[in-house]
Amino acid sequence: MKAVHFGAGNIGRGFVGxxxxxxxxxxxxxxxxxxxxxxxxxASEYTVREAGPGGVNRVVTGFRAVNSRLAPDGLAEEIATADVVTTAVGPTVLRFVAPAIVEGLRRRSPDAAPLQVMACENAIGATDQLRDEVVTAAGADADALTAGAVFANTAVDRIVPAQPAGAGVDVTVEPYFEWAIESGPFDGALPSIPGAHFVDDLAPYIERKLFTVNTGHAATAYFGARAGIERISDALADPKIAAQVSAALEETSAVLVEEHGLDPAELAEYRAKILDRFRNPELVDTVQRVGRQPLRKISRNERFIGPAAMAAERGLSSSALTAAVAAALEFDDPADEQSVELQERLRNEDAESFTASATGLDPEHPLFAAIRDAVIARQEAIMV
Ligand SMILES: NC(=O)C1=CN([C@@H]2O[C@H](COP(=O)(O)OP(=O)(O)OC[C@H]3O[C@@H](n4cnc5c(N)ncnc54)[C@H](O)[C@@H]3O)[C@@H](O)[C@H]2O)C=CC1
Ligand SMILES: O=P(O)(O)OC[C@H]1O[C@](O)(CO)[C@@H](O)[C@@H]1O
Known part of the structure; x- marks a missing residue:
């Protein structure tokens, strides 16, 4: 069996691979x-080192790499004969990998089993997004080519920080992981992924994960960056930041209870476990990494505006999530392209149009005014 995995970075080597x-x-x-x-x-092998309680070292062998920029032909041949294709490149990069998948499907034997495609990105419906990109790239051949593949959405959860210089291709990760995959598209022929669980309806899993793990992590990063703290674990050691993050997660949990009927007590346990993961002293992780790409993170269906909008629509509290968005607006990292763009746009756009375009909220939406006020406050602070 063969899998082609796009994106040999932190999560690519430390989890999916x-x-x-x-x-x-x-x-x-x-x-x-x-x-x-x-x-x-x-390398003939690399080690995934699980740092933290219960962590062990796992050795990966039987891999190789193809440079998709320099060897597109070789990559297409690999995809043509693969069983599985996965990605962990970032949601904005999916459109760049789609043409290679199309070329692989073109060369695939008509007798081959369908190629099983799963995008492992932090986004709702990432595989649907990839499928749309494949359809676009395939043009007139879209129906024929996508008939040779199945596309399944997934939710992946494991903290894999930036790796220290000199680590080579070894990766340090947290011991915990969760990989939920929608089962329907496989029609019973599930891929072989130990520890992954296959579910009929992914929506509760991806929303629970994105609106708890990722909301909490990014909120910790933005409140931490505001306080001048560098490490995620240090940010959460600050009682004020811990309270702000907990308040945001209580709001997302309230939404998850209403939206998916999840059990409030189980969600409280889930939140506590996640905050413990962020506190892992053996995992060196920074507010810069976790806060990266703030414009993506404050977009409409993402970890802040997504649940806050759902809360506002239901008359639930969204003030702690709005406070996290206010902190995100202050995220100023010259090394992060989106952070630079965010600060530039806050300087040059009026609050109303920035709020509408950055968050995708309609001005009539019940959340809009609160976010716009946070934007105004940030703009006033910048101008001082
Ligand atoms: N690091 C983490 O803890 C987690 C990350 N994720 C998600 O996984 C994705 C990747 O994140 P990381 O591994 O942290 O990032 P990363 O930056 O470590 O890895 C991304 C890799 O993709 C490669 N890449 C970029 N464009 C490419 C292309 N066109 N074709 C092939 N490869 C390309 C980059 O060179 C890089 O090696 C993101 O969507 C992230 O949200 C999800 C869960 C956990
Ligand atoms: O690109 P993003 O959305 O910041 O993804 C990385 C995030 O995902 C997580 O692994 C949580 O699953 C966090 O470690 C990390 O901050």
Whole structure:
């Protein structure tokens, strides 16, 4: 069995590649970073080190890498003969990997089993998004080519921070992981991924994960950055930040209870476990990494505006989530393109149009005024 995985970065090597290897797949990583591709090809094994309670070292073998920029033909051949294609490149990069999948499908034997495609990104419906990109890239051949593939949405959860210099292709991760995959598209022929669980309806899983783990993590990053703190674990050690993050997560839990009928007591346990994961002293993680790409994170269906809008529509509290968005508006990291763009736009756009375009909220939406007021406050602070 063979899997082609796009994005040999932190989650690619430290989670998706590891589980595919443990499931018995030969793993072909595809990446555009020349040095990373070369380093993977120079290694015969790499170690995933689980840092924290119960963590063990896991060794991955039976992999290689293809440079998708320099060797598109070789990549298409790999996809043509693969069983599984996964991605962990970031939601905004999916459109760049779609043409390679199309080319692989074109070369696939008509007798081959359908290619099983799963995008492992922090976004609701990431695989649907990838499928749309494949359809666009396939043009007139879309129906014929997508008939040779199945597309399943997934929710992936494991904290894999930036790796220390000199680590090579080894990866340090937290011990915890969760991978939920919608089962319907596979029609019974499930991929072999030990530890993954297959579910009929992914919506409660991805929303519970994105609106708890990712809301809480990003809120910690933005409140921490505002306080001048560098590490996530240090940010949560600040009682004021811990209270702000908890308040935001209580709001998202209230939405999840209403939306999906989840049990409030189980959600409280889930929240506590997640905050413990963020506190893991053995995992060095920074507010810069976790806060990266703030414009994506304050967009309409993402971890803040998504649940806050649902809360406001139901008459539930959204003030703690709005406070987190206010902190996100202050995220100013010269090394992060979206952070630079965010600060630039806050300087140059009026509050009303910035709020509408950045958050996708309609001015009539019950959340709109609160977010616009946070934007105004940030703009006034910038101008002082
Ligand atoms: N790091 C984490 O803890 C988690 C990350 N995720 C999601 O996984 C995705 C990747 O995140 P990370 O691994 O942290 O980022 P990363 O930056 O470590 O890895 C991304 C990799 O994708 C590669 N890449 C970029 N464009 C490409 C292309 N066109 N073709 C092939 N490869 C390409 C990059 O060179 C890089 O090696 C994101 O969507 C993130 O939200 C999800 C859960 C946890
Ligand atoms: O690109 P994003 O959305 O910041 O994704 C990375 C985030 O996902 C998480 O792994 C949670 O699953 C966090 O560690 C990390 O902050």
């Amino acid at each position: 590891l589980l595919l290897h443990e499931g018995g797949y030969e793993v072909v990583f595809s990446d555009v970073a020349d040095a990373l591709v070369d380093a993977i090809n120079a």
